Structure formats: C-alpha cells, structure tokens
Amino acid sequence: MDQNTKDRGQPSPAEAPRKATAKSSARMALISVVASVIVGGLLIEGTARWVLDDGMNFDVEMWKYARDIKRVSDNPQIGHEHRPETSGFYMGVPVQINAMGLRDREFDLVKPPEAVRTMMLGDSLTFGWGVKAEDTPAKLIETRLNDAKDTPRNEVINTGVGNYNTTMEIAYFLDRGQELKPDVVVLNYFINDAEPQPKRQTSIWREYSYGYVFLASAIDKLSREYFGKADWKTYYRDLYRDGAPGWTAAQDAIGRLADYCRENGIKLLIVNYPELHQLRDYPFPEVTEGVAAVAKANHVEFLDLLPSITDLEPTSLWVSPTDAHPNRTANERFAQAIADKLVQDFPDVYHSAPATPGHQSISLTNAATTTPATP
Numbered sequence: 001m002d003q004n005t006k007d008r009g010q011p012s013p014a015e016a017p018r019k020a021t022a023k024s025s026a027r028m029a030l031i032s033v034v035a036s037v038i039v040g041g042l043l044i045e046g047t048a049r050w051v052l053d054d055g056m057n058f059d060v061e062m063w064k065y066a067r068d069i070k071r072v073s074d075n076p077q078i079g080h081e082h083r084p085e086t087s088g089f090y091m092g093v094p095v096q097i098n099a100m101g102l103r104d105r106e107f108d109l110v111k112p113p114e115a116v117r118t119m120m121l122g123d124s125l126t127f128g129w130g131v132k133a134e135d136t137p138a139k140l141i142e143t144r145l146n147d148a149k150d151t152p153r154n155e156v157i158n159t160g161v162g163n164y165n166t167t168m169e170i171a172y173f174l175d176r177g178q179e180l181k182p183d184v185v186v187l188n189y190f191i192n193d194a195e196p197q198p199k200r201q202t203s204i205w206r207e208y209s210y211g212y213v214f215l216a217s218a219i220d221k222l223s224r225e226y227f228g229k230a231d232w233k234t235y236y237r238d239l240y241r242d243g244a245p246g247w248t249a250a251q252d253a254i255g256r257l258a259d260y261c262r263e264n265g266i267k268l269l270i271v272n273y274p275e276l277h278q279l280r281d282y283p284f285p286e287v288t289e290g291v292a293a294v295a296k297a298n299h300v301e302f303l304d305l306l307p308s309i310t311d312l313e314p315t316s317l318w319v320s321p322t323d324a325h326p327n328r329t330a331n332e333r334f335a336q337a338i339a340d341k342l343v344q345d346f347p348d349v350y351h352s353a354p355a356t357p358g359h360q361s362i363s364l365t366n367a368a369t370t371t372p373a374t375p
Helices: 003-007 013-053 058-069 137-145 166-175 205-208 208-225 234-236 245-263 285-297 328-345
Strands: 070-072 080-082 087-090 093-096 116-121 156-157 184-189 267-272 302-303 318-320 323-326
Touching: 013 080, 058 087, 116 137, 116 166, 137 156, 156 285, 166 184, 166 245, 184 205, 184 245, 184 328, 245 267, 245 285, 267 328, 285 323, 302 328, 323 328
Parallel strands: 116 156, 116 184, 184 267, 267 302
Antiparallel strands: 070 080, 087 093, 318 323
16 A cells, blocks of 8 residues: 555545445435335325225314314414315215304304394314214204294304314304304313313424325324223323313313303303213213213203213214214204203293103203213
8 A cells, every 4th residue: 555545544546446336335225215215105195095095084084174174263262263165075074164164054243133043162073073064963953943933033053163172162152152142052062172272283294194194093093002002981081180281271161151151141051962982881970970060060051962862872873983973863862952951941042842751851950960871
C-alpha cells in the first residue's frame, strides 16, 4: 500500500471497488424494502376498498360517516356536528342531513300554532344508525303520537349525532336546540354516554385509508381477545367507577339540563336504552339504577326500555349480525314505550288518552330502586 494513501486513511485501489459495491447493495436493499412496503400498503388498501368493504362493516361505515358528514363544531363543548345539507349511504341505508344539521325534515324556528314539539337528544341510537329515517325512534314516536288524528300536531325532532355523549348532547341543546322551542325534551341515555368527549384524530391515514381502518379494527379486536385489553363488559363498568370523569360530567350536565327545562317550562324525560348483547340476566343493572337515581335527584321523569324487549332474542334486534345498534324491530318497541310514557306523564301537553293498557313503564317513584325486569 502507498504510504501516502495509508497515512490519509483512504482505501487502497483494491479496496475501493469492494466498498462501492457494498454501498450499492445497501442502497438496493433499502429501495427494495421501501418498494415492498409501498406495494404491500397498496395491496392492503386495494383489498380493503374493493374486496373487504361490503358496505356493512361497522367500523368502516362509521368512519365514512364521520369523514363525509361530520365537522368540528365551533363550540368546543359540542365537539363535532353534522355538516348541513349533506348526505351519504351507510350500513345499507341513505342518510340525509337538513339545513340545521339534523337527520330530519326541515323545521321552522317559529313553532306552528297548536303544534307540540318533542326534541330527542341522543347519540347514534337516536340518530338511527343502520335504519332508514322513518325507522328512527323520533319518527316512530311521531307517527304513534299523531295516529288517528285528522290534523297531525306532534313534531318529534331527531337531533341525534353519532359518537355524542350526554355532555355533548346537552351542550348542543343549550347552545342551539332550545331555539326550536320544544315543549318536551327526551334525553336518550345509553351506557357509553359516560365516555369522555372524543377528540378528532387527524392524519392522512385516518382521513383517507380504508386499509388503516380495517387494520386498526382488527388490532383492537385481537387486543381484547388475546392480549388483555378490557372486554366490553369491563369497559362499560369502568365508565361508572367512583370518580370516573365522564360519568361525573354527565351527571353535572343532566343537572344543568333539568334546571334549564324547569326555568323555561319545558317537560323533561330521561330514557335509558339497554345494551343489546345480553337481555336476560342483564349485566348492567347498577348503571340503570345510577341513571335513574340521577333523574330522581333532579326531579325528572325516567323510563327504562329494557322491559319492552326482554321477550326477544338480542340478535333479532341488531341492524346486522356484527352491529348491535337497534334495528326497526327494536325501535318500534322503544317508540311505543316512550310514546306511552310521554302521554302518561305529560297529559297536559299531549292531550291524549292514558298509556296502552298493560304496558309496563317505570315510574319515578321506583325508578332508582327497581332493577331491569327479566322474563
């Protein structure tokens, strides 16, 4: 080796080609890895879009709904909301949003003379996830209340938005919903309404990738099945542990809603919807009792819907074999129970006959102590 070359630390003429070859091999290996990742990602994305997506996967359809129809609200307490005058097709049914951002027909801010307005506050169950607009609880209740009347006078307004919790529903009502001047407000409560307010996660993958949604869903299911992530029963119960922030916030919000309704002459009913995976030996009686106790503490009428469906098999009430949102059959039972309760408790508003004979509903006097009935 030339002494000058050795002293400068440079490779000898014999070593240079070997090092150049090694660098070239490393670059080719890196390019190959990157290309494989890109091709693999495209294959996953293509498979998700054109093979796996059958229009009935809950996670994917809910993602499309959020992407297409929702936006961030300018009121941080509301969180997100529907974009007015948008539409889409999710879980096999059309969805049309009106100028007020509601899944309903158009309403005038000025209530028509003689009209009775009932406002339904709620989440995806009230929204009617997976069912047609006419099969949502609001519209089925409206039909029942107007039944056999020459001049329909009852307007039941559906303000449900997917992924809302109780604090968001009440924030919406106090900010905007009250402008419609309802005579009665129905707060529709589901067990996950004690979740903290969701935050919109924005990234190119979350916004546009079907493959990401499928993979994230699969990982979540595997984590619950095999890697110790809380199962659905444990998850729901943990929402109501002592000091749980979401449940504390929900109770505070219900208190604010009750105060507002009293001060403004609005009737208020809290309706508890059952979780539809297990109806016999219902696993969450303590949650029902807790919601009933909050209603009683705020001098609000309460209805538990579990007794209206305990004679049916859970899966017969689902919108799909893998999505336990209520279908038309469930909503018909729920609507009958709610309509009967409204007429029974607020006859001065609805001017109708008492509830259907033999129909069971839970009164305020025993709501906090009666556990859900089983057949």
